[in-house]
Amino acid sequence: MADALARPQPGDGEAAPALPGTAAGPLPALLAGSARALRPAQDPAPELARALAETLPARLDDPGLVAAGYDGQLDGLRRLRDDARGAIAALQLDLAQAWGVASLKVRHHQQFGFLAELPAAAGETLLRTPPARASGDFAPIHRQTMANGVRFTCAALANLDRRLSEAAEQAARREKAITRHLRDLVLAATPGIGDAAEALAELDVHAAAAELAAEGGWCRPEMTDRPDFCITAGRHPVVAAALARSRGPAFVPNDCDLSPGRRLCLLTGPNMAGKSTFLRQNALIVVLAQAGLFVPADSARLGLVDRLFSRVGASDDLAGGRSTFMVEMAETAAILNLAGPNSLVVLDEVGRGTATWDGLAIAWAALEALHDRTRCRTIFATHFHELTALTGKLPELVPATMRVREWKGEVVFLHAVAPGTAERSWGLHVAKLAGVPRAVLARAAQVLAALEARAKGLDPLSDELPLFARPAAAPAAAAPGGHPALAALAALDPDALSPREAQEALYRLKSLMEGAVPQG
Numbered sequence: 001m002a003d004a005l006a007r008p009q010p011g012d013g014e015a016a017p018a019l020p021g022t023a024a025g026p027l028p029a030l031l032a033g034s035a036r037a038l039r040p041a042q043d044p045a046p047e048l049a050r051a052l053a054e055t056l057p058a059r060l061d062d063p064g065l066v067a068a069g070y071d072g073q074l075d076g077l078r079r080l081r082d083d084a085r086g087a088i089a090a091l092q093l094d095l096a097q098a099w100g101v102a103s104l105k106v107r108h109h110q111q112f113g114f115l116a117e118l119p120a121a122a123g124e125t126l127l128r129t130p131p132a133r134a135s136g137d138f139a140p141i142h143r144q145t146m147a148n149g150v151r152f153t154c155a156a157l158a159n160l161d162r163r164l165s166e167a168a169e170q171a172a173r174r175e176k177a178i179t180r181h182l183r184d185l186v187l188a189a190t191p192g193i194g195d196a197a198e199a200l201a202e203l204d205v206h207a208a209a210a211e212l213a214a215e216g217g218w219c220r221p222e223m224t225d226r227p228d229f230c231i232t233a234g235r236h237p238v239v240a241a242a243l244a245r246s247r248g249p250a251f252v253p254n255d256c257d258l259s260p261g262r263r264l265c266l267l268t269g270p271n272m273a274g275k276s277t278f279l280r281q282n283a284l285i286v287v288l289a290q291a292g293l294f295v296p297a298d299s300a301r302l303g304l305v306d307r308l309f310s311r312v313g314a315s316d317d318l319a320g321g322r323s324t325f326m327v328e329m330a331e332t333a334a335i336l337n338l339a340g341p342n343s344l345v346v347l348d349e350v351g352r353g354t355a356t357w358d359g360l361a362i363a364w365a366a367l368e369a370l371h372d373r374t375r376c377r378t379i380f381a382t383h384f385h386e387l388t389a390l391t392g393k394l395p396e397l398v399p400a401t402m403r404v405r406e407w408k409g410e411v412v413f414l415h416a417v418a419p420g421t422a423e424r425s426w427g428l429h430v431a432k433l434a435g436v437p438r439a440v441l442a443r444a445a446q447v448l449a450a451l452e453a454r455a456k457g458l459d460p461l462s463d464e465l466p467l468f469a470r471p472a473a474a475p476a477a478a479a480p481g482g483h484p485a486l487a488a489l490a491a492l493d494p495d496a497l498s499p500r501e502a503q504e505a506l507y508r509l510k511s512l513m514e515g516a517v518p519q520g
Contacts, residue, residue: 031206034199040192044185051182063171066178074174080167088114091160098138100131106157112143113161115151123150205293213294216240221289221300227342229258229377233298236281237288240296252415253298256282258344258377262398264370266388267381268422269402271430274415275381276312278402279346282379283308286344305344305377309335312348325353332362336369343376349383360384371397388421438496446508449487485512 027035053067068075080087092106101122109115118126126140127150134140137156144151186193212218216237233253240251252274258265267275285295286305311331315324322330332350339345350366351359363384370378371394380387391399401422403414411429428448432441492505 031203034202037192037195037199038203040189040196042185042189042192044182044189047185048182051178060179061176063175066175071174071178074171074178077167077171077174080163081171084164087160087164091156092116095138095154095156098131098133099126099140100133101126109151112151112153114157115143115153116140116157117149117151120145120147120149123152126150126152209293212237212296216296217298218294218296219299221285221295221297221302223289224301224303226303227260227263227377228301228303229256229263229344230299230301231256231282231285231295231297232300234281234285234300235296236277237284237296239277239281254278254281254417256379256417257398258379261396263375263377264367264394264397265379266367266391266397266399267379267401267417268383268385268388268399269381270404270411270413270422271383271427272433273402273404273413274417275402276348277415278417279310279312279348279379279381283310283344283346304342306342307339307344309339309343309345311335311350312346323353328353329362332366336366336374339370339374339376341375343374345370345374345376345378346381347378348381350380352383360386363387364390367397368394385422391421439501442491442493442496442501445491446488449491450484450512453484453487483512485509488512 026032051066051070053064055064057064066074068078088106092104095106095116096102096104099116099118101118103119103122105117107115107117123145126134127142130140137159138154140152140154142150143153213220232255234256235251235253243249243251256265256278267278269275281296285297285300286302286308288295289300289302290305311328315327328350332347335345335347347366351361351363353359354362363382364387367380367387367390370376370380388399391397399419399421400417401420403416403418404422405412405414428441428444431444488505488509494502497505
């Protein structure tokens with residue numbers, strides 16, 4: 001194969017086998033087998049460390065893969081290929097000593113190749129009486145007599161000529177042979193290398209989990225075969241880590257108890273208060289626990305979950321002809337059809353993609369089905385405060401809410417889960433945080449007050465299913481029979497109105513007094 005290469009770094013071959021020795025005491029049974037697999041019977045690492053060059057080529061077919069000093073024959077061919085002048089000088093010295101002519105010069109002739117050129121007198125002497133050492137490869141063969149010199153060749157010169165011309169090709173062939181040898185070594189060790197890599201990955205996972213547990217205060221969960229679900233001071237691993245890196249506010253941990261008798265949590269509260277984070281963190285804790293890992297909590301006792309269902313966020317499938325609400329309903333349908341008593345379900349805002357009464361009806365029926373028929377552990381987050389009316393009717397439903405505090409006219413989200421229900425949604429406050437213009441917010445407050453004042457007259461189930469919670473700031477407007485103009489007046493902020501806005505507000509109040517908006 002001709003893939004990109006990476007040379008083993010110093011110590012790479014010894015790093016994996018040395019890992020078990022870094023642990024204090026005997027390893028657990030789960031890791032003992034992995035530790036043994038880190039030492040494969042056939043280990044090509046030492047041979048590769050000697051054979052591979054410091055800087056490797058991009059492809060196996062390119063020259064330069066084998067390190068100098070690994071193979072003597074390859075080193076000689078490379079010297080011939082890369083240092084022809086040195087080879088010629090060495091042979092010239094050998095011939096001068098063998099023939100006894102210090103002035104001998106080796107030169108290259110276009111027709112004859114490499115020749116040894118001697119002065120005329122020395123050449124004549126060599127022809128008459130060759131020295132005893134001028135034999136074998138060094139035996140002189142006369143080629144040409146000139147006026148001032150004589151040229152000879154010999155087997156050594158012919159070999160040098162051939163070797164120099166073939167050195168590059170031979171070096172490439174020798175290097176490919178060595179490459180095949182190294183590849184065969186690796187292929188023969190493949191099973192052991194695969195086992196070692198798998199063992200190293202397993203050890204890496206457990207080492208990373210242990211590091212997270214030690215640095216982040218994660219705990220070892222207690223897994224049971226009962227439908228337990230009790231988490232103390234649980235945290236979202238990603239959000240908590242991001243807050244720690246940014247040195248922002250500390251993550252607020254929360255408990256979650258879905259044990260028998262309270263297995264359905266109805267979570268209300270405003271946007272931005274942390275409902276979705278709470279849902280996700282408990283689902284992630286279950287995933288981590290059943291993967292055999294530590295979990296971000298002070299303690300956790302969890303019964304095995306056979307399936308985890310999540311219905312959060314908004315998405316569409318326009319290419320498939322499915323709107324956002326259709327996708328939401330398809331996911332809700334899958335949960336209601338597939339979840340069982342040992343499942344964990346987290347739902348966020350079921351029914352919010354359609355008209356208020358339709359959505360409330362769907363959420364109401366889904367909540368009853370999860371409690372009565374599916375009987376699974378569930379966290380059901382919603383803005384439909386009307387669903388809290390089911391608290392007394394569904395024995396295992398426990399209401400919870402995200403704590404909020406008002407301070408000098410502003411809302412502070414505490415990101416803490418507490419028993420009870422939310423008094424209001426604080427949607428206008430979130431709109432203000434998002435930068436909605438003040439005039440729009442003021443108008444929205446007026447419309448909200450008017451809708452709240454009409455709610456009981458419009459709601460046939462008003463005694464047990466109020467459309468909105470009673471506003472604390474304007475009890476007169478919320479009381480039965482209260483005039484909408486009073487609610488609109490209470491919602492006005494004179495300091496925030498421009499002269500034109502103030503005039504428009506007066507016209508609206510006048511129209512309300514004249515009965516433009518019917519009373520409940």
